[in-house]
Amino acid sequence: MKIIIVGGGAGGLELATYLGRKLGAKKKAEVLLIDRQPTHLWKPLLHEVAAGSLDSEVDSVSYRAHGHQNGFQFKLGEFCGLDSDRQCIQLAPLLDDEGEEILPQREEPYDQLVLAIGSVSNDFRIPGVADHCRFLDGTAQAKNFHRNLVNRFIQLNRQLKDDPAMKLRVAIVGGGATGVELTAELFNARELFNMYGLEQVTADNLDVTLIEAGPCLVPALSPRVSNAVLEEVKKLGVDVRLNTQVSSAEKGIFHTKDENKIEADILVWAAGIKVPEFITDIEGLETNRLNQILVKPTLQTTVHDNIYAIGDCAGLQLSENKWVPPRAQSAHQMASLVGKNIVKTLQNKPLDEFQYRDHGSLISLSRYTTVGVLMGNLGKGGSINLRGWLARMAYISLYRMHQVALHGWPKAILMVVADRINHIIRPRLKLH
Ligand SMILES: Cc1cc2nc3c(=O)[nH]c(=O)nc-3n(C[C@H](O)[C@H](O)[C@H](O)COP(=O)(O)OP(=O)(O)OC[C@H]3O[C@@H](n4cnc5c(N)ncnc54)[C@H](O)[C@@H]3O)c2cc1C
Structure with a gap:
């Protein structure tokens, strides 16, 4: 066979x-x-x-x-x-x-x-999105995004010497897990670029606008998790636009249904899949x-x-x-x-049927915090809300379980050790 x-x-x-x-x-x-x-x-x-x-x-x-x-x-x-x-x-x-x-x-x-x-990301056939936005559908696109980000920060660092009010503006459409997690990672990257020599770039020089068509962030999760995520991204200084629908995109601009314009240096589309x-x-x-x-x-x-x-x-x-x-x-x-x-x-045996088990969802806000909910066995079929260190451990364990499925326990444990060593010997941000 x-x-x-x-x-x-x-x-x-x-x-x-x-x-x-x-x-x-x-x-x-x-x-x-x-x-x-x-x-x-x-x-x-x-x-x-x-x-x-x-x-x-x-x-x-x-x-x-x-x-x-x-x-x-x-x-x-x-x-x-x-x-x-x-x-x-x-x-x-x-x-x-x-x-x-x-x-x-x-x-x-x-x-x-x-x-x-x-x-892949669903652009819902909104005019201009496919041509003017960045997507995170695969490794090549993510690497491309990173190269562009490094260049933009280097350029900004130079420009800030002449104009201290300059900013790198990023507008992300989609307040789901991808949009929110990318937002937090950008703030983390900004801090690390500053530490690794782009000294002009401070917290005031990164502007992120997070645009969501619905009334809350991470709408698939409970209102409690969604409110916690909103609170955390606002703490970072993100401009969150809820109930905002994008009607079209052109180079450097999102147009919204209520006839507003959101201008940015980098436009990202992370709203839904197909x-x-x-x-x-x-x-x-x-x-x-x-x-x-x-x-x-x-x-x-x-x-x-x-x-x-x-x-x-x-x-x-x-x-x-x-x-x-x-x-x-x-x-x-x-x-x-x-x-x-x-x-x-x-073996000519009858086939089993799929039973979906929702084990919960966790949103990682980079090194700032992790928020989410775990379902099932932990609470006799109920759920528990997690935030902070425990949520971070649960989030990381999702990837570790994938590694166990691929490599088995002994190799997966060695990979955890290798990651700890890399954390010490490699820079905390990919700088090229
Ligand atoms: C930024 C981001 C963050 C996410 N975070 C989470 C999270 O925290 N928790 C969670 O549960 N889910 C998360 N998701 C969703 C999760 O990644 C997907 O649900 C999951 O990867 C789907 O697995 P899959 O095997 O169906 O497809 P994928 O993992 O997407 O794999 C598809 C594979 O098919 C290959 N392929 C595609 N087309 C072809 C073709 N025509 N011919 C040959 N090969 C092809 C691709 O190269 C790829 O290797 C996230 C997604 C993104 C983008």
Whole structure:
């Protein structure tokens, strides 16, 4: 049997690792992971890469090396089509940085296929957003953001000698986790740039405007958490604009529905997600309004039993207006279930159904504080609100659990030690 997993993100790489160890290494099945990038970085770290608090080179996992150690193969390629009758997927031509073709369009046959291609930011087709805003959809965009930020701070430091009132203005649309966490990381970066030699740049020289269409920040969380987050970002000096809808963007300007203009040097879009459009053109996949692939409770797609979808790209309805949320914990839980279901398919056993368990949500405001809520076992099915050090530990443990799923406990513990050492020997901010 040949199992293909397309997308090595929070869900796909955990699944490839599980199936590689369970089936691939024992030659019970061929397990192939396909991703358009050669390395994996856990997506919830992208705002830290963008601000420079994390060096993506240090935390990235090479798919090829990881596959070699865990019993699966890896192929670099971009999934672009599916022929479900012939049971094969199509991969777009592979081009190098100069646009030269390295590999032509190819096909890859499968017996079981898992789509785990994640999501991208949703610009809701608002005019100008795609052309004038920065997005945090992948490592390349986050690194690009960081390079631009370093240059802007260097430029500002020079300009401040002539005009002490100059500011770097950043406007972020989306008061969800990504927007809020990026905001806090920018303030942390500003302080560290000052410490590492950009001495003219002080707290007065960074202006962040956080724009949210709804009446509160992090609307997916409880009012208590949302108020705590609002209080913390206001303490940093952020200009929070609630109930503000952006109607269009142009270079350096957001226009709002109430006919105001928000001008900034850097425009960031972090409001909502969707699955890339091309998925809706693939015959044999049903999709919802976010282009998520509709799946049954077994996580098999609604049309084909040998095609699964997991993570952000999967649409599983829990009740009339409630879908499994696009979060790392959903991708993790879905990967675990599909891993078990594929093994059960080999054993001709009935498949299990997905039960989403919300373990809570935590918002990291960089080194300032962490706020959130933990659900479930801790409070007999209830929830507890956390803030500060304990919340920070719970937030960090999410990434540590991902590392455990990929590398096992012994290596994951060594990685914690390596991180502590790096904290001592490396600068606290990526400066180039
Ligand atoms: C800045 C930020 C902060 C976040 N913070 C949190 C948080 O604190 N907690 C939380 O629970 N969630 C958080 N999230 C959401 C979380 O990152 C996602 O829900 C999660 O990564 C989804 O996992 P996934 O496996 O579905 O997709 P991803 O992790 O996005 O992986 C998708 C993979 O598919 C590959 N791919 C995409 N298209 C193709 C293609 N056509 N062909 C081949 N490969 C392809 C990509 O290269 C990628 O490796 C955050 C997201 C962002 C952007």
